[in-house]
Structure formats: structure tokens, C-alpha cells
Amino acid sequence: MSKIVIGVSSSISIYKSCEVIRLFQEKGYEVQVVMTENASRFISPVLFKALTGKPALVDLFKEGISEHIQHVHLADEAVLFVVAPATANVIAKMASGISDDFLTTFYTAAASPVLIAPAMNERMYLCRSNQANMERLKAAGVRFVEAEQGYLACGKQGYGRLASVREIVSQGELLIQKTQSLKGRTILVTGGPTREYLDSVRFLTNRSSGKMGFELAEEAKRRGAKVVLISGPTHMIPHPEVQFIPVETADQMGEQVMKHFEQSDAVIMAAAVCDYKFSKKAAGKIKKKNLPLEIQLSRTEDILEKIGTMKKDKICVGFAAEVEDIEKNAKNKLTRKNLDLIVANDISGKETGFESEFNDVFIIHRSGKILPTGKKSKLEISKDIMDEVEVLIERKN
Numbered sequence: 372m373s374k375i376v377i378g379v380s381s382s383i384s385i386y387k388s389c390e391v392i393r394l395f396q397e398k399g400y401e402v403q404v405v406m407t408e409n410a411s412r413f414i415s416p417v418l419f420k421a422l423t424g425k426p427a428l429v430d431l432f433k434e435g436i437s438e439h440i441q442h443v444h445l446a447d448e449a450v451l452f453v454v455a456p457a458t459a460n461v462i463a464k465m466a467s468g469i470s471d472d473f474l475t476t477f478y479t480a481a482a483s484p485v486l487i488a489p490a491m492n493e494r495m496y497l498c499r500s501n502q503a504n505m506e507r508l509k510a511a512g513v514r515f516v517e518a519e520q521g522y523l524a525c526g527k528q529g530y531g532r533l534a535s536v537r538e539i540v541s542q543g544e545l546l547i548q549k550t551q552s553l554k555g556r557t558i559l560v561t562g563g564p565t566r567e568y569l570d571s572v573r574f575l576t577n578r579s580s581g582k583m584g585f586e587l588a589e590e591a592k593r594r595g596a597k598v599v600l601i602s603g604p605t606h607m608i609p610h611p612e613v614q615f616i617p618v619e620t621a622d623q624m625g626e627q628v629m630k631h632f633e634q635s636d637a638v639i640m641a642a643a644v645c646d647y648k649f650s651k652k653a654a655g656k657i658k659k660k661n662l663p664l665e666i667q668l669s670r671t672e673d674i675l676e677k678i679g680t681m682k683k684d685k686i687c688v689g690f691a692a693e694v695e696d697i698e699k700n701a702k703n704k705l706t707r708k709n710l711d712l713i714v715a716n717d718i719s720g721k722e723t724g725f726e727s728e729f730n731d732v733f734i735i736h737r738s739g740k741i742l743p744t745g746k747k748s749k750l751e752i753s754k755d756i757m758d759e760v761e762v763l764i765e766r767k768n
């Protein structure tokens with residue numbers, strides 16, 4: 372039976388967490404409750420033990436419940452972590468990575484999707500720090516069941532009421548389904564810049580940080596796909612379950628893409644491959660006095676164009692970094708290179724694009740359908756892109 376961890380904190384709406392537990396159980400899930408110390412002042416852990424058949428975990432340092440390091444072991448087992456209700460306090464702690472009790476420590480160890488259902492008085496809900504904390508968590512990939520407007524426990528009407536139990540459970544189930552949505556598929560992702568060497572120490576490159584490609588690879592992995600990530604040099608750490616192939620030059624990247632192309636259902640080319648390389652690469656380091664002032668360049672192979680000619684039923688996704696006429700130029704590139712999808716962004720923006728945590732893109736389909744994402748973290752954008760890729764793969768099969 373799949374295990375869901377339900378985090379309970381000390382909101383007045385805590386009594387509804389019992390119904391959340393019951394509904395997940397009715398749908399066939401095993402539930403483990405973790406609760407804050409303050410929540411245990413509202414409702415005794417004994418009630419949750421009676422509902423779930425297992426002690427509710429409150430104290431990180433309590434011995435005797437299990438022979439394992441409980442929060443890590445539970446993180447390995449859980450298919451979903453739902454915090455319902457979530458207080459402003461717990462949201463703030465999660466947003467900052469504070470891990471000073473079982474619930475928040477479990478969050479930092481969690482490997483599953485995380486869903487938060489906030490519940491609080493309207494002024495607390497709209498308080499700028501709370502809003503900023505929720506934004507930070509969203510940027511980190513945490514999903515929210517937005518609080519509703521209505522009658523609040525403080526006796527007023529307003530925003531901040533816990534979402535309905537049905538809504539929380541159905542969004543939770545959707546997140547679980549998402550972890551399987553690319554099962555059996557192979558996704559090939561490229562990322563990072565390439566380096567084109569003049570000699571053994573000097574090279575031509577670009578500003579790509581690799582962030583987008585690494586986020587895409589991780590998102591495909593979270594959805595259950597087999598993932599191959601081919602990347603130029605970056606400071607990013609690949610997901611341990613992704614097959615990572617580090618390369619340096621455009622030629623090496625092209626070679627690896629060709630090697631893994633056949634086995635892939637979709638190829639997402641987020642790498643910023645250099646358009647040019649030095650016509651000649653010197654062995655060793657050229658002495659300064661011998662450095663030529665004019666250097667001959669030649670074009671690198673256009674990997675995206677090449678896979679566009681061999682794609683058959685595979686889904687091919689390209690990126691277009693534009694400075695003007697973004698939509699028009701991106702659509703031309705999509706047609707010219709025979710792609711299914713192109714992700715276009717305006718690289719003249721200071722706070723988005725290269726080397727930034729954020730981006731603001733248009734996801735453009737071959738059909739002409741355009742989805743503007745607005746400014747979002749690259750993690751959130753990778754989810755939007757993967758949603759589209761998933762639909763395209765489904766449609767082809």
C-alpha cells in the first residue's frame with residue numbers, strides 16, 4: 372500500500388485533518404501522521420494513532436518507535452507529503468529550511484512531492500512575509516492547495532480558510548499520479564554550454580549555467596522516466612538517478628546525442644551549444660608571443676537540426692534565446708528545424724534567462740498554440756514544459 376505522510380500543525384482548522392486522513396484511507400492509502408508540538412496541544416496524538424493505527428510522530432528524538440532513523444526512513448517510503456493544515460509558522464520554517472522538529476526535519480528529507488494546504492486568519496494569510504514564504508516554496512517546486520475565501524474560525528469572512536478536504540485529497544492524488552506519468556519512457560536532455568578549445572587551456576564558450584537542463588532532467592525523473600542528461604561543464608549536481616554524461620565540446624555533445632537518440636521517446640535540447648569552434652586546435656598551450664591575432668573559426672554541427680531530420684515519431688524540443696521578435700523568430704526556428712515544441716525566451720531581461728534562477732518563456736507548439744509562463748523559477752518552468760511534452764508523447768502513442 373502506498374504511504375502518505377500527513378503533516379499537522381496548530382491551526383484552528385486542525386480538526387479537518389482527521390477527514391483528510393480518512394479520505395486518503397478510503398482511497399486505499401496508508402497514512403502516517405507527523406505533527407508539531409503545538410498541534411499536539413490542540414488534538415492529542417492518541418486520536419491520530421486511533422485513526423491510522425500508528426503513533427503520530429511529534430518528537431524527533433523519541434526512541435523506541437523504530438530501529439531506523441525515522442525521518443529519513445519515512446522519507447524513503449512516502450509517495451506524498453501533505454501538510455494540512457499548514458500554519459504561517461510551519462510555512463515560514465519550510466521556506467527557510469529550518470528543521471527544528473519532526474515535521475520540518477521530515478520536509479527537508481522528503482523525496483516525494485510536497486503539497487501544502489495553508490489555513491489561517493485573513494491578515495495572517497495576506498501578511499507579506501507569509502506571501503513571500505509561499506512564493507519561495509512554490510519556486511522550490513512545492514505545490515499549494517490555495518486557501519479559500521469564506522467564514523473563518525475567528526468569526527470573520529475572508530481569505531485563509533483551509534481548502535476543502537476533497538480538493539486537498541484530489542490534488543494530492545494528482546501529484547502522486549504525476550510521479551508515474553512518464554514511467555516506461557526515456558527522455559534525453561542536453562544542458563549547459565559547450566567549450567570549443569583553441570589550445571589545451573583557452574576556449575570559446577557562453578553564459579549558460581546549465582540550470583534549465585538539469586531542472587528538466589530532474590523533473591522527468593520525478594515523473595518516473597529513465598533520463599539521460601548530456602551536459603557541458605557546469606557547477607550543477609545531477610540527480611543521482613539520472614544517467615549523467617558530461618561532455619565539453621559541441622562535437623562530443625553531438626556524438627553522445629546520436630548515441631542515445633534512438634532509445635529516447637523525447638529529446639529536449641536545452642544546451643547552449645557553441646555555433647563556432649576553432650578550425651585548428653593546438654596541442655598543449657600556445658605561447659603568448661605565438662598567439663595569432665586573427666583566428667580562423669568554423670561552424671559546429673547543428674545538432675538540433677540534425678535530430679529534426681531523423682526524428683520520426685520522437686518528440687523534439689528546442690530552445691530559442693532571442694533578443695527581438697521572440698515569437699516570430701522562435702516559430703521560424705521550430706519550422707526550420709522540424710521541432711514539436713520550442714521554448715523561447717527574451718535574453719535581454721536582466722532578472723531572467725542566462726545564469727538566473729528564473730526565466731520567463733513562451734512554450735510554442737507546432738500547431739501555433741502558445742503558452743506564456745510569466746516569470747517563474749526554472750524548476751516551475753521545467754514542470755510546465757514537461758506537462759506539454761507528456762501530452763505530446765501520449766498523443767504519438
Ligand SMILES: Cc1cc2nc3c(=O)[nH]c(=O)nc-3n(C[C@H](O)[C@H](O)[C@H](O)COP(=O)(O)O)c2cc1C
Nearest residue numbers: 380381382383407409410458459460461490491492
Ligand atoms: C486558538 C488558536 C488558533 C490558531 N489558529 C491558527 C491558524 O489557523 N493558522 C495559523 O497559522 N496559526 C494559528 N494559530 C497560531 C499558531 O498556533 C502559532 O503560530 C504556533 O506557534 C504555530 O506552531 P506550529 O506551526 O509549530 O504548529 C492559532 C493559535 C491559537 C491559540
